[in-house]
Amino acid sequence: MRSSRRGLPPGPRWPIAVQSLLLWRGIDRFIERCMDRYGPVFTIRLAPMGTLVYITEPEEIKRVFTGDTSVFHAGEANGTVLAKVMGRHSVLILDEDEHLRQRRRMLPPFHGESVRRYGEVIEHVTREEIARWPMGAEMELHPRMNAITLEVIMRAVIGVEEEARLAELRRLLPGLVSFGPVVMLSWVYPRLNAVGPWRRFDELKRTVDGVLYDEIRRRREDPRLDQRADILSLLIRGSEGEQPMTDEELRDQLITLLLAGHETTATGLAWAFERLLRNPAALARVREEIDAGEDAYLDAVVKETLRLRPVIFDVARKLKKPVEVAGYKLPAGVTVMPAIGVVQRSGSHWPGPRDFHPERFLDAQPEPYTWIPFGGGTRRCLGAAFATFEMKTVLRTILSELDLRADRPEPEPPRMKHITLVPARGARAVVTWRHGAEQGSFREAQASYR
Numbered sequence: 001m002r003s004s005r006r007g008l009p010p011g012p013r014w015p016i017a018v019q020s021l022l023l024w025r026g027i028d029r030f031i032e033r034c035m036d037r038y039g040p041v042f043t044i045r046l047a048p049m050g051t052l053v054y055i056t057e058p059e060e061i062k063r064v065f066t067g068d069t070s071v072f073h074a075g076e077a078n079g080t081v082l083a084k085v086m087g088r089h090s091v092l093i094l095d096e097d098e099h100l101r102q103r104r105r106m107l108p109p110f111h112g113e114s115v116r117r118y119g120e121v122i123e124h125v126t127r128e129e130i131a132r133w134p135m136g137a138e139m140e141l142h143p144r145m146n147a148i149t150l151e152v153i154m155r156a157v158i159g160v161e162e163e164a165r166l167a168e169l170r171r172l173l174p175g176l177v178s179f180g181p182v183v184m185l186s187w188v189y190p191r192l193n194a195v196g197p198w199r200r201f202d203e204l205k206r207t208v209d210g211v212l213y214d215e216i217r218r219r220r221e222d223p224r225l226d227q228r229a230d231i232l233s234l235l236i237r238g239s240e241g242e243q244p245m246t247d248e249e250l251r252d253q254l255i256t257l258l259l260a261g262h263e264t265t266a267t268g269l270a271w272a273f274e275r276l277l278r279n280p281a282a283l284a285r286v287r288e289e290i291d292a293g294e295d296a297y298l299d300a301v302v303k304e305t306l307r308l309r310p311v312i313f314d315v316a317r318k319l320k321k322p323v324e325v326a327g328y329k330l331p332a333g334v335t336v337m338p339a340i341g342v343v344q345r346s347g348s349h350w351p352g353p354r355d356f357h358p359e360r361f362l363d364a365q366p367e368p369y370t371w372i373p374f375g376g377g378t379r380r381c382l383g384a385a386f387a388t389f390e391m392k393t394v395l396r397t398i399l400s401e402l403d404l405r406a407d408r409p410e411p412e413p414p415r416m417k418h419i420t421l422v423p424a425r426g427a428r429a430v431v432t433w434r435h436g437a438e439q440g441s442f443r444e445a446q447a448s449y450r
């Protein structure tokens with residue numbers, strides 16, 4: 001066995017500002033180039049996170065994901081940019097015992113079986129959305145997917161029912177979830193909150209908080225609380241043996257679910273369309289199987305999309321103590337970054353790694369820790385089953401109702417948006433009703449939904 005080395009793994013020596021700029025311009029290109037030049041473990045420096053050590057081998061990623069949670073702090077690393085908006089009780093920014101306590105209370109509504117109860121809402125929201133699409137004209141699918149996933153969170157997670165309240169949140173929430181680096185500056189320099197775009201963001205956050213606290217109060221007072229299926233009601237009811245959540249805890253978890261679950265799922269969906277529309281054989285097969293009421297190929301399409309176009313390129317664990325990682329004795333304070341986007345597209349683990357080939361998930365299971373779009377260990381995405389189910393339901397509904405074609409044959413390259421990689425041209429497509437005659441039955445089905 002290789003003896004561990006002191007010091008940091010190799011990496012670019014440019015100033016932190018240059019490295020940050022290169023990373024924000026295109027994390028996939030920058031990280032892949034670093035790996036080609038420095039090997040499977042390397043160091044970069046990034047503002048405001050500091051020193052990052054990237055790891056790209058599945059065995060090392062496994063060790064970090066399953067490592068001691070008092071050494072590997074995911075919450076602290078996530079909190080660098082997210083704590084201010086998510087709040088101090090957010091499951092995403094906590095660590096150790098308090099993280100486990102919050103996570104345990106949130107797990108039941110997110111189990112595979114539990115999320116199926118949202119199938120009807122997701123399908124209804126999708127049908128309402130596509131009924132407004134301009135048939136025969138070019139359109140960007142990505143913003144439409146954002147609208148669908150936002151609506152699903154408002155209805156299935158927060159449980160909003162009143163049309164006026166839905167309209168208010170539709171207006172407010174996009175501004176809150178789409179903050180960029182400019183807004184983040186005020187989290188490093190709080191004095192900025194008094195002026196310009198930062199003051200507006202702060203006001204928006206307070207307005208949204210007001211609406212959420214009001215929803216929490218209404219839910220608590222609702223005599224039908226025991227029959228309600230939305231996630232907020234389930235969290236308020238809680239599970240036996242667990243302490244009930246306070247209003248502040250509920251608010252923080254709602255904002256967390258909104259921020260973690262809305263744009264991520266929409267981006268996954270946008271990529272699924274972008275890839276399917278450029279792979280006619282896969283598109284034909286998925287439609288055939290949907291028509292036949294089968295699920296396996298659709299499941300494989302979702303998995304292959306998240307492999308080839310991971311929405312989140314890397315995850316972070318900040319070291320609280322010196323520890324050996326990938327043959328290096330790393331000091332406390334360094335952040336270790338399992339590189340999802342590298343291991344999922346590595347030629348050593350995936351044949352034809354750049355091809356969109358859902359069949360690979362029908363024939364075999366991926367090697368451990370080579371398919372990790374939802375991260376891993378005790379920090380694995382809480383909404384993984386929800387997101388997969390939602391993606392499948394939206395794809396099934398749209399593909400059974402509409403014909404779609406890409407506006408041009410060239411693939412859309414990935415572009416950075418906040419911390420995610422999105423299709424650069426918004427997943428542009430032309431859509432038409434699939435069976436002209438069936439449009440009527442579609443509308444009837446919609447009208448019969450209550």
Ligand code: HEM
Pocket residue numbers: 074091092093103157256257258260261262264265268311312315316373374375376377378379380381382383384386387
């Ligand atoms: C395709 C869609 C999604 C992707 C690709 C995704 C990916 C991720 C990743 C990579 C992490 C970090 C895991 C780690 O650090 O090891 C994460 C965490 C999390 N995600 Fe998701 N996510 C998606 C959708 C959702 C949805 C729909 C929800 C909820 C409605 C959600 C809620 C969360 C939460 C609460 C965490 C924090 C878990 C913890 O720290 O214990 N995500 N997600």
